[in-house]
Amino acid sequence: VRGLQYVALLALTSVFLYRFGILVLRGDTKRRLVEREFLVPWLACGIGSLAMLTQGEIWSQRALDAPLGGTNILKLVQDVLTVTAFALGAWTALDLDEQRPTRRRTRRGILLVIFVAALVLTFFLTGDRGPTNYFYVEQNQGRPTVWIFAVTYILELAGVTGILLIGVWRRKAWPYWLFRIGGILVLVACLLELIDLVATFAPGLEAIRGGGRALFDPTFYPGVALIVAALGVFAAVKWCREHRISHYVDRLGTLCQKHALPTVTGAGRFGSLAQLTITVRDSYLAGSTPLTESDLKLLHDAEQFIEFELSHLIDLGETPTIIIEPERTQ
């Protein structure tokens, strides 16, 4: 379990730091800081990392809980951070499909405040919480107030994970499979925990007590790691494509300069590359720019790259003639 926690912590922190690097190194910091698309997932990773740090991997829970009074308030902080991180991820997923989600954002913000308030209230129902204990809930779930807190947390976590899954379920990019599998694992973990909590007081379920709890960590942390891995894959795919675009833009730009052809300014990434390929191809077809074999290969590779990346947009099918009627398309 410790190993799984380390993996999840490492993944979350890596993505958080990667985004921090973008924020610092790529400039335009002010815009990014107010842009929800950037800020919210970044905060989700940061808050998720903090939640993982409260598990005691780096600093002991006793050391972290001491400034809070040493009465297991760290457990409340951990649960609030976890629910908030998942909620921010879920809200981000829902925003992907919406053009003007302002009003819903307000509702979601209120919902998150209610979730946090419910956790705080149910946590402080228990007066005597004892000294810092990693197994605070497990060893005290027979006490009704601790049980209520645990059930509130697990229902909230399941709820926001469910919303996250709904948000990404119909998205088509392949890294969403990691999201889906990760989300399902977290939901299964929540279900196991809930069964365990129900078994605490349900007669006849004594035999399964503790079983669900034992399976929670091996299910929950891989789920978190997969969700964060999806974020990493999205970043990697984007980075690789931009790297290749830069490579072709640089080389074709040099080729254009060599042949005194116009280069491109301010046309966006793909736009610049497309413009350069058109300029070189035009000039080559007009017979005014002789290209060597390696120049032609570069041009061909760049065109193939655009075609591969954007086949969904520029596919003309196999038919020699495409007929488009004002009212229907054949």
Place this chain on the structure above:
Amino acid sequence: VEVESRARANGDLTAIDPIVDAIEFLRLGADGETLLQLLTRVSRRLGIRIEVHREGAGLTGNLTGFLYTTTGHAHILVRASDPLTYQCRCILHEVGHLLCGHSGCVGIAPVDDKAPLSIAGDQLTVSPLELSTSLSGNVQSSLVEEQAELVARAAERRLLRPRYVRDETTWGGA
């Protein structure tokens, strides 16, 4: 900007209006709009049937795209032998002409002075086309061609976006 400064120098700002209108029209497209969807929108806006012929009939040498309009019809000719990205750009150039209200490419004419295209039933006949020598000197500087080209570039920038750009930007970092 180039066209605007040139138009201002000539005292003819009307040259800009078709470009502005066309770019406004392009912006109305949904995110992730494909080339075929754009052609459908253009067809609906202009109320014409658009035919894209990819056999390349009539197109020779450095003539890689051509637009010929008749009443209610627009024929766009490209060469299937050219790279797909290049064919698409040629189509967008002709779409630029259509959106700017041009009847076709200037400076391109049939070799033998016949009509460029003739249609009998479903049979389309294309005369061999060439860059007209009398006009070729003006083609590069022709405002009409520049207008079409500017609209084509704007359309290209709108269309050529990665499929999952929003997902990647959101989850992978801007």
